[in-house]
Amino acid sequence: MKFIWKNIVCRFGIPREIISDNSRQFQGRRIQEWCQGLHIRQRFTTVAHPQANGQVEVTNRILVQGIKRRLERVGGNWAEELTSVLWAYRTTPKGSTGESPFSLVYGTEAIIPAELGIPSHRVMNFLKNVMKIS
Structure with a gap:
C-alpha cells in the first residue's frame, strides 16, 4: 500500500482500478x-x-528488449539502464493512440535534453519556470 500511495496516488491521483496478479500482497x-x-x-x-493481461506482457517484452540492447552496447547493470529505457518508452508515441504515454499523463510532450539548445515557445517557458524556482 505504501508503494501504491507514494508512486501512484501521490503522482497521478487515485486510480479507478488496479489490475494485478493473484499474489498474496494484492x-x-x-x-x-x-x-x-x-x-x-x-x-x-x-x-x-x-x-490474460496482454498489454502488460507486450510492454514488459519491449522493456526487456530495450534493456538487452543497452547492455550489449554499454554493458553495466540492468537496473542502471532501466531508467533510460523507461524514458525512451514513455516518450515514444504509440501506434494505437499516436500519443506518447508521457503526453497522455502530463498533457504535453517531454522536453528532451537535445531540445534545450533550440529556442522554441516550449523551451522558453520551461527555462522561465526553472529560473523562477532557482
Whole structure:
C-alpha cells in the first residue's frame, strides 16, 4: 500500500482500478479495505496465465528488449539502464493512440535534453519556470 500511495496516488491521483496478479500482497484484507476506502476497484489476472493481461506482457517484452540492447552496447547493470529505457518508452508515441504515454499523463510532450539548445515557445517557458524556482 505504501508503494501504491507514494508512486501512484501521490503522482497521478487515485486510480479507478488496479489490475494485478493473484499474489498474496494484492489479496490481503488490508489492501482490500484500503482499496474499498478509496473506491478503487481491484481486478486480478488469471493465476499462471500472465497472457490474460496482454498489454502488460507486450510492454514488459519491449522493456526487456530495450534493456538487452543497452547492455550489449554499454554493458553495466540492468537496473542502471532501466531508467533510460523507461524514458525512451514513455516518450515514444504509440501506434494505437499516436500519443506518447508521457503526453497522455502530463498533457504535453517531454522536453528532451537535445531540445534545450533550440529556442522554441516550449523551451522558453520551461527555462522561465526553472529560473523562477532557482
